[in-house]
Amino acid sequence: MNPLRANELVIDIPDRDDGQPLDFTVEPGQTWGVLGPNGAGKTTLLHTLAGLRAPRHGSVCLGEHSLTELRRRRISQQLGLVFQERQDGFPATVLETALIGRHPWLSPWQMESGDDERFARQALDQLDVGHLSDRLVSTLSGGERQRVAIATVLTQAPDTWLLDEPTNHLDLHHQVSVLQLLTEQARSGRSVFMCLHDLNLAARWCDHLLLLYPNGDACWGPAERMLVPAALERLYGQKLITVEADGAPVFVPVKS
Amino acid sequence: MSRPLIKPLLVLALTSLVAMVLSIGTGSVSVAPGQVLAVILGEGSNLQQTLVLELRLPRTLAAFATGGLLAVAGALMQVLLRNPLADPYVLGLSGGAAVGALLAMLAGLGGLIVSGSAFAGAMLATLMVFGLAHGTGSWTPSRLLLTGVVVAAGWGAVITLMLAISPAQRLPGMLYWLMGDVSYARSPWPALGLLFLVCLLVVPLGRSLNVLARGPMQAAALGVAVRPLEWTIYVLASLLTATAVTMAGSIGFVGLVVPHMLRLVLGNDQRLILPACALAGGTLLVLADTLARVVIAPEQLPVGVITALLGVPTFLYLLYRSR
Numbered sequence: 075m076n077p078l079r080a081n082e083l084v085i086d087i088p089d090r091d092d093g094q095p096l097d098f099t100v101e102p103g104q105t106w107g108v109l110g111p112n113g114a115g116k117t118t119l120l121h122t123l124a125g126l127r128a129p130r131h132g133s134v135c136l137g138e139h140s141l142t143e144l145r146r147r148r149i150s151q152q153l154g155l156v157f158q159e160r161q162d163g164f165p166a167t168v169l170e171t172a173l174i175g176r177h178p179w180l181s182p183w184q185m186e187s188g189d190d191e192r193f194a195r196q197a198l199d200q201l202d203v204g205h206l207s208d209r210l211v212s213t214l215s216g217g218e219r220q221r222v223a224i225a226t227v228l229t230q231a232p233d234t235w236l237l238d239e240p241t242n243h244l245d246l247h248h249q250v251s252v253l254q255l256l257t258e259q260a261r262s263g264r265s266v267f268m269c270l271h272d273l274n275l276a277a278r279w280c281d282h283l284l285l286l287y288p289n290g291d292a293c294w295g296p297a298e299r300m301l302v303p304a305a306l307e308r309l310y311g312q313k314l315i316t317v318e319a320d321g322a323p324v325f326v327p328v329k330s
Numbered sequence: 331m332s333r334p335l336i337k338p339l340l341v342l343a344l345t346s347l348v349a350m351v352l353s354i355g356t357g358s359v360s361v362a363p364g365q366v367l368a369v370i371l372g373e374g375s376n377l378q379q380t381l382v383l384e385l386r387l388p389r390t391l392a393a394f395a396t397g398g399l400l401a402v403a404g405a406l407m408q409v410l411l412r413n414p415l416a417d418p419y420v421l422g423l424s425g426g427a428a429v430g431a432l433l434a435m436l437a438g439l440g441g442l443i444v445s446g447s448a449f450a451g452a453m454l455a456t457l458m459v460f461g462l463a464h465g466t467g468s469w470t471p472s473r474l475l476l477t478g479v480v481v482a483a484g485w486g487a488v489i490t491l492m493l494a495i496s497p498a499q500r501l502p503g504m505l506y507w508l509m510g511d512v513s514y515a516r517s518p519w520p521a522l523g524l525l526f527l528v529c530l531l532v533v534p535l536g537r538s539l540n541v542l543a544r545g546p547m548q549a550a551a552l553g554v555a556v557r558p559l560e561w562t563i564y565v566l567a568s569l570l571t572a573t574a575v576t577m578a579g580s581i582g583f584v585g586l587v588v589p590h591m592l593r594l595v596l597g598n599d600q601r602l603i604l605p606a607c608a609l610a611g612g613t614l615l616v617l618a619d620t621l622a623r624v625v626i627a628p629e630q631l632p633v634g635v636i637t638a639l640l641g642v643p644t645f646l647y648l649l650y651r652s653r
Contacts, residue, residue: 126550150553161545163412164598174541178553182534185335185601230552 075233075263076137076152077101078123083132084290085122087115093290095132100234100282105260106267107280107297111310114286116269117158120236123267124155136234150178154232156223158239158269168214168222169207172198175229197228200255202248216243224252235259237268241275253279273310277301278322285309335602342609349613350394353620354386358628392577393512393619393633394612395521397584399574401611402528402604404585405592406567409539409600410560411471417586418571421478424580425485426455427572431507431579432492435500444507445576452572455485460564510581510634512619521573525612528566529605535562536601543598581634583641584611591644614640 083096096119100106108116121127123134125141133140136152154175172194173186180186198204201221206214211222220243227235235256241249249272256266257279270276276283276297283300286292287309293300301323303316313328355361359381361369368374369382403418411420418424430451434444463469463477489508496504532539538559542549546556574581588611592603618636625631 121547124551126547145553146550146555147553150551153551155551157548157551160548161412163543163545164409164414164593166544166598170598171544174537174544174552177537177541180537182537 075102075265076139078153078234078265078267079135080123081133081135083122083134084130085115085118086128086130087118087290090115090290092130093287094292096284096292096294097132098284098294100265100267102233102263102265103260104265104282105257105280106265106282106284107276108267108269108284108286109273109276109306109309110269110286111288114288115290116286117238119286120155120238120267120269124153124236125149126155147178150230150232152233154227154230154235156227156235156237156240158242160219160223165210165212167207168198168203168209168211169194171211171222172207172225172229175226175231178230193231194225194229197225198222200228201225202251217245217248220244221248221252224255228255233264235264235266235268237266239271240268241270241272249275273306273325274322277325335599338596338602339605339609342606342613346394346609346613346616349616349620350390353390353393353616354382356620356624357381357386388518389512389619390616391518391522393615395518395525396512396574396578396581396612397588397615397618398525398608398612399521399570400581400585400615401588401607402525402532403567403570403574404611405589405600405603405607406539406563406570407585408589409543410563410567411475412543412545413471413475414590415586416475417583418567418574419482419580419582419585420475421456421459421568422482422485423452423455423459423568423571424575425482425489426458427452427575428508428580429485429488429492430454432489432496432504435504435507436492436496438500449572449576452568452575455481456564456568456572506632507579509632510579510637511630511632512578512615512622513630518577521577524570524573525608528570529608531566532604533601535559536599536604539563539600539604540598543600579632579634581615582638583645584615584637587641587645588614 077099079099080096084092108119110116118127122129125134136144136149141149173190175194176186176190195204195207198207201224203218203221203225206218211219214222224240240252244252253275260266280297282295283297284292284294285300285305303314306325307314314325315328317324317326351363351366354366355363361378361382365374365378366382369378400418407416407418407420408414427448431444431448434447459478459481463474493501493504538554541552541554542556542559550556589603589607592606592610596602596606615633615637618640619633622631622633622636
């Protein structure tokens with residue numbers, strides 16, 4: 075697979091200084107978490123890495139090639155993106171929604187085959203929404219929709235997963251099963267790069283972290299080096315207590 | 331997936347054939363359905379030959395082509411603007427065409443020049459809206475829609491102005507054109523050819539359109555080249571609408587109601603909806619035109635009146651039900 079690489083990347087956030095250019099590679103097998111307060115640019119970073127937004131400086135590469143040299147179709151065969159916000163537009167069923175994940179793999183004249191449908195159904199089952207396949211997406215709860223969106227990218231089967239708050243709207247059990255699924259994806263040689271709000275989920279499931287500060291500063295590296303209480307307190311502007319549970323640090327905000 | 335696409339299309343194709351035979355057979359002199367087919371195959375008396383082949387068949391085909399073009403254009407506009415209320419005229423195209431046609435009529439010109447002038451007006455309106463919506467940044471569906479609505483209002487004012495200053499004897503012709511009427515149609519073949527070509531073209535574009543209906547970001551993330559696709563839809567829909575308007579004036583509601591009715595019944599796969607729109611839109615207009623010819627025979631109603639009279643309650647009903 076072609077690793078996703080940010081080269082001296084400065085994301086374009088209006089009225090913000092360039093800050094620290096981002097320079098990292100998401101290698102196969104790695105799970106990255108992006109942490110930062112509201113408005114730090116996590117979503118913008120994700121969209122820039124997916125080639126949906128132009129960076130202010132620098133470039134994003136898949137393997138040897140810059141995203142700007144690749145056709146959208148080629149990119150979408152390697153990069154899958156779970157959005158934070160979705161628009162419904164026209165009514166569609168859960169199965170139809172998951173099936174559009176096959177779009178990058180089908181030629182214009184091709185119809186979805188039985189295999190594609192099986193693939194989509196499997197993905198829906200894995201996300202525990204298989205029983206909803208004939209329901210209209212607009213009738214689902216927020217958490218169910220979130221899982222359908224993840225199932226759509228699972229159907230797309232990209233080498234690199236980009237996810238914007240994948241645990242949004244999910245109950246505790248489904249948060250864990252989604253992160254478990256992503257860990258398995260990474261273990262099978264793919265890579266995962268996700269924005270997370272929950273510091274503790276990130277500490278628990280990510281092996282690499284990128285801290286994004288509102289002023290454009292950033293630091294990144296292996297998770298154990300990034301989980302420094304002082305750095306995290308500065309990141310969120312919030313005092314934290316650190317305890318250990320089940321072999322991972324747990325950060326609890328101090329009541330003021 | 332491909333089998334369920336074919337059955338509804340076959341049903342619709344059969345329905346449109348029946349509607350066409352019915353339409354050709356109906357009029358001041360009735361021709362039985364069997365006779366209609368026989369005459370088309372080269373039999374029957376001279377009178378029947380003239381009646382069917384020279385008078386009624388071209389008109390029926392023109393009605394079919396117009397209805398099909400409008401319905402497909404409407405469905406495309408709805409995907410482009412991601413707005414279920416969009417129709418082929420929402421961006422002011424019919425206003426431009428009307429101003430073009432009325433100008434030619436006002437100058438006392440007729441026939442081909444009126445058509446050509448309407449087509450030029452439609453294209454001018456399209457370019458204008460697109461250019462204005464572009465502004466300094468990139469356009470968004472809501473910006474395009476707003477620009478279109480405002481420009482359409484402008485055309486409306488110009489049309490009223492032209493009607494106000496026109497000499498009385500030209501008014502009936504102008505009003506007929508504005509209401510939409512198939513009897514102006516010339517040869518239906520170019521329009522039918524265009525309709526067929528577009529139906530072929532939307533098969534490979536169809537799945538991309540399905541993805542685009544989920545929003546441009548999602549579509550781009552799934553490998554759709556969004557901007558070029560949106561341009562293609564815009565140009566195609568404009569071309570279809572301009573052709574329809576040039577042929578039969580601005581016939582309302584076909585482009586709005588037909589895609590909606592089909593979406594309610596057949597779901598939202600554009601690969602099915604677009605060809606189905608061509609067939610169902612054509613059928614609807616053929617039937618409406620037949621009604622328009624017989625309701626107050628020997629006088630004729632403009633077909634736009636019939637489609638609007640059918641379309642308004644149907645649409646209100648659908649809207650009421652969807653809440």
